[in-house]
Amino acid sequence: MVSVNEAFQIIQSVSCPVGTEALSIADSVGHILAEPVVADRDFPPFNRVAMDGIAISSKSFQAGQREYEIEAIQPAGQPGIKLHDSQKCVEVMTGAMLPEGTDVVIRYEDIELKGNTALVKISEVKKGMNIHPQAQDAKTGEALLKPGQRISPAEVALLAAVGKASVQVYLFPKAAIVSSGNELVELNVVPQRHQLRRSNVYALFAAMQEVGWGAEFFHLHDSESEIETVLADLLKQFNVLILSGGVSKGKFDFIPQALAAVGVERKFHQVSQRPGKPFWFGTGSDGKVVFALPGNPVSTYVCYYRYILPWMMEQMGVVLKPEQAILTEDVTFTPQLTYFLQVSTFFKEGKRMARPVPGGGSGDFVNLKEVDGFIELPAEKSLFKSGEAYPYIGFRHL
Amino acid sequence: MVSVNEAFQIIQSVSCPVGTEALSIADSVGHILAEPVVADRDFPPFNRVAMDGIAISSKSFQAGQREYEIEAIQPAGQPGIKLHDSQKCVEVMTGAMLPEGTDVVIRYEDIELKGNTALVKISEVKKGMNIHPQAQDAKTGEALLKPGQRISPAEVALLAAVGKASVQVYLFPKAAIVSSGNELVELNVVPQRHQLRRSNVYALFAAMQEVGWGAEFFHLHDSESEIETVLADLLKQFNVLILSGGVSKGKFDFIPQALAAVGVERKFHQVSQRPGKPFWFGTGSDGKVVFALPGNPVSTYVCYYRYILPWMMEQMGVVLKPEQAILTEDVTFTPQLTYFLQVSTFFKEGKRMARPVPGGGSGDFVNLKEVDGFIELPAEKSLFKSGEAYPYIGFRHL
Numbered sequence: 001m002v003s004v005n006e007a008f009q010i011i012q013s014v015s016c017p018v019g020t021e022a023l024s025i026a027d028s029v030g031h032i033l034a035e036p037v038v039a040d041r042d043f044p045p046f047n048r049v050a051m052d053g054i055a056i057s058s059k060s061f062q063a064g065q066r067e068y069e070i071e072a073i074q075p076a077g078q079p080g081i082k083l084h085d086s087q088k089c090v091e092v093m094t095g096a097m098l099p100e101g102t103d104v105v106i107r108y109e110d111i112e113l114k115g116n117t118a119l120v121k122i123s124e125v126k127k128g129m130n131i132h133p134q135a136q137d138a139k140t141g142e143a144l145l146k147p148g149q150r151i152s153p154a155e156v157a158l159l160a161a162v163g164k165a166s167v168q169v170y171l172f173p174k175a176a177i178v179s180s181g182n183e184l185v186e187l188n189v190v191p192q193r194h195q196l197r198r199s200n201v202y203a204l205f206a207a208m209q210e211v212g213w214g215a216e217f218f219h220l221h222d223s224e225s226e227i228e229t230v231l232a233d234l235l236k237q238f239n240v241l242i243l244s245g246g247v248s249k250g251k252f253d254f255i256p257q258a259l260a261a262v263g264v265e266r267k268f269h270q271v272s273q274r275p276g277k278p279f280w281f282g283t284g285s286d287g288k289v290v291f292a293l294p295g296n297p298v299s300t301y302v303c304y305y306r307y308i309l310p311w312m313m314e315q316m317g318v319v320l321k322p323e324q325a326i327l328t329e330d331v332t333f334t335p336q337l338t339y340f341l342q343v344s345t346f347f348k349e350g351k352r353m354a355r356p357v358p359g360g361g362s363g364d365f366v367n368l369k370e371v372d373g374f375i376e377l378p379a380e381k382s383l384f385k386s387g388e389a390y391p392y393i394g395f396r397h398l
Numbered sequence: 399m400v401s402v403n404e405a406f407q408i409i410q411s412v413s414c415p416v417g418t419e420a421l422s423i424a425d426s427v428g429h430i431l432a433e434p435v436v437a438d439r440d441f442p443p444f445n446r447v448a449m450d451g452i453a454i455s456s457k458s459f460q461a462g463q464r465e466y467e468i469e470a471i472q473p474a475g476q477p478g479i480k481l482h483d484s485q486k487c488v489e490v491m492t493g494a495m496l497p498e499g500t501d502v503v504i505r506y507e508d509i510e511l512k513g514n515t516a517l518v519k520i521s522e523v524k525k526g527m528n529i530h531p532q533a534q535d536a537k538t539g540e541a542l543l544k545p546g547q548r549i550s551p552a553e554v555a556l557l558a559a560v561g562k563a564s565v566q567v568y569l570f571p572k573a574a575i576v577s578s579g580n581e582l583v584e585l586n587v588v589p590q591r592h593q594l595r596r597s598n599v600y601a602l603f604a605a606m607q608e609v610g611w612g613a614e615f616f617h618l619h620d621s622e623s624e625i626e627t628v629l630a631d632l633l634k635q636f637n638v639l640i641l642s643g644g645v646s647k648g649k650f651d652f653i654p655q656a657l658a659a660v661g662v663e664r665k666f667h668q669v670s671q672r673p674g675k676p677f678w679f680g681t682g683s684d685g686k687v688v689f690a691l692p693g694n695p696v697s698t699y700v701c702y703y704r705y706i707l708p709w710m711m712e713q714m715g716v717v718l719k720p721e722q723a724i725l726t727e728d729v730t731f732t733p734q735l736t737y738f739l740q741v742s743t744f745f746k747e748g749k750r751m752a753r754p755v756p757g758g759g760s761g762d763f764v765n766l767k768e769v770d771g772f773i774e775l776p777a778e779k780s781l782f783k784s785g786e787a788y789p790y791i792g793f794r795h796l
Contacts, residue, residue: 025585026607028604029604029607043762045591046591046592050759052647052648052649052651073649075620075649075650076579076580076592076620076648076650077579077581077582077592077620078580079590079591080592091649093649093650095693095761096592097592108647109647132761132762137762137765138764144767149767150794152604152793152794153601153602153604153605153608153699154601154763154766154767154769154793154794155767156603156604157598157600157695158766158767159600160585160597160600161594161597161764162595163585163587165585165586181474181475181493182473182474183493184475187423187561187562187563188563189561190561191439192477193443193477193478193495194444194475194476194477194478194494194495196559197561199556199558199559202423202557202558203551203552203554203558204551205424206424206426206549206551207427207551209427210428210551222473248450248492249450250450250473250474250492251450251473252473252491295492295493296492297555321744321745323745324745324746324748325748326748346719347719347720347722347750348722349722349724350722350723350724350750350751350787350788351748351749351787352745352748352750353748359535361530362448363446363530364530364534365535365559366437366542366556366559367535368552368555369542369543369547369552371552389748390748392745392748395550395551395552396548396552397795
């Protein structure tokens with residue numbers, strides 16, 4: 001048995017090669033960037049007018065001038081013009097190039113227009129006022145984004161701005177989700193009383209889908225020979241196997257032996273945690289990685305978010321920020337195990353508060369509908385007090 | 399000019415009919431549930447063995463018995479059997495039906511097996527121990543999920559468990575994203591010095607995509623007649639128009655007049671906020687809704703997350719939980735406007751801390767790559783102190 005931190009370290013030390021693929025920018029959100037992105041021009045590419053109004057030379061204003069004849073108009077989207085007479089002004093639009101010979105923009109709100117003349121109503125101007133100067137945000141050649149960045153809408157804007165209609169993102173390794181247990185039936189089957197519909201694997205699939213990771217489903221019956229044959233075959237086809245069930249101490253929990261038989265080296269079996277204690281992890285030849293999770297739905301869930309997702313993100317260079325939540329009530333948990341407590345969360349004055357959700361244990365997935373995530377209570381303590389902060393793993397977005 | 403709260407209320411009071419569609423469970427994650435989901439059986443459907451071990455009758459144990467002959471084995475996935483001799487036991491596997499005549503499960507860890515006999519090593523047992531009782535999590539007919547629930551992997555598990563291979567989700571209204579401004583060129587064009595690549599609309603598209611909302615792109619040149627014709631046409635084809643640009647005070651900002659001309663009723667123009675002050679909102683006949691956002695990238699972004707997304711979610715019955723973040727330093731902002739401050743966030747002992755990100759103003763989208771979201775600083779104050787909590791809108795998930 002290993003501790004949660006040992007299990008995490010062992011998993012993180014295993015690497016799995018990830019490929020890359022080109023995606024259209026319109027499909028890229030949520031994926032992980034696999035190439036550096038560089039400014040192909042200055043941003044802004046010119047001294048950019050930031051307000052609608054007039055552009056003048058600050059020298060004339062400093063000399064006391066307040067009335068300006070409009071010499072020309074500079075709209076956005078047209079080549080920059082020049083102010084010929086420094087005693088006059090150019091009417092300018094937001095997004096336009098600042099006319100040569102001007103260094104101040106005065107907003108319409110601060111002038112009065114009389115025919116072709118603008119009367120300035122403010123008594124002070126600052127050089128550069130209402131101008132977004134060339135290259136202020138980025139210089140040509142400057143690194144804008146690094147590989148390992150998750151592409152949010154903000155990064156999409158950047159990619160578009162530098163003209164990347166197509167972008168390299170990381171390709172997730174080929175993964176199989178493998179359920180096991182004779183009690184499970186297909187979703188479209190009306191189960192007999194002793195049977196359950198497969199549900200774990202769909203949750204796992206959905207969680208992977210949320211980061212753009214696809215997977216195929218398989219099922220193993222509780223037969224030693226079938227399990228070996230199928231696992232051997234899956235190891236040929238897939239890089240990552242995520243198994244659910246069959247790793248406890250039960251008479252029909254053949255998975256650990258079968259994995260050994262097909263050449264997967266055990267890195268650990270059992271983690272001192274609840275739920276998810278029977279978690280088995282191993283590696284095969286050629287960089288194959290096998291996560292064999294306990295079959296209880298909540299265990300599967302905890303193990304995916306605590307170990308598999310951070311590991312996958314690490315392969316792509318994503319740095320996850322640690323988060324915490326604050327207990328709203330005392331919790332006692334005496335076994336010498338790390339306890340992943342199911343909580344419902346809310347914000348209160350900037351603090352993420354975590355209210356324990358009572359439930360039927362690791363087999364109770366009905367309960368998860370009230371749950372936003374887990375807080376991780378360390379094995380060394382048994383009393384966890386209201387107001388204390390602990391690491392938090394959330395699985396709801398929005 | 400209206401306040402941020404007035405703008406929000408006006409928008410929320412406008413309703414837009416949303417349809418529904420059936421999705422395969424495998425495609426449902428991230429969508430909004432449009433039907434109630436009910437337990438089609440008890441969960442668990444039977445008294446479920448929660449640990450591998452033996453099942454006994456607690457009466458025999460209470461009478462002092464510690465040695466139990468194994469009468470039978472009860473694997474998971476097989477019809478429930480019965481313990482015939484109450485002095486014996488049944489070997490049981492996790493997930494199996496609890497044998498009739500037993501009411502306690504003792505784990506393998508707590509027994510010693512000698513041939514066909516189990517010797518119990520613990521001195522106390524509680525009725526129901528290591529048993530997940532029938533219907534503890536949900537009873538047949540019980541409401542499990544309500545419409546308006548965003549489907550996370552946890553809900554996917556529930557849907558699978560009740561056999562919903564296909565599920566009704568809300569269908570987003572048909573939306574057009576409409577950029578404007580002669581300075582904008584297509585992504586695959588090398589812009590001339592006075593031109594910019596369209597980037598706003600891609601960010602908007604990506605943000606909508608993250609909640610499953612599709613959109614089509616259009617562009618308007620700065621021509622009054624073209625704008626009117628195109629808008630009239632778009633109003634026929636789409637339910638929601640999101641325009642970017644052309645609503646400021648500039649000479650070529652024809653959008654508000656054009657919208658009036660094609661029969662869209664203005665609900666407000668200008669919100670006392672920065673960025674995003676020129677925001678225009680109106681409604682057409684037949685439930686058409688028009689958001690005309692300022693063209694600055696950061697303004698577009700703020701308006702989408704502050705107004706459009708919550709409005710859309712409201713149409714589908716989604717209740718968003720308010721969040722806050724805590725300033726890491728003093729901020730001064732004197733204009734009488736609500737200030738959406740760009741921040742980078744991190745967690746510290748359960749508190750979400752918000753560090754202001756200095757930047758080039760509303761036109762600076764390069765900067766957004768460092769930003770996780772916005773905090774909303776109210777118009778009534780001008781000094782916002784380190785340690786104070788303010789409403790937070792985040793746009794990064796993971």
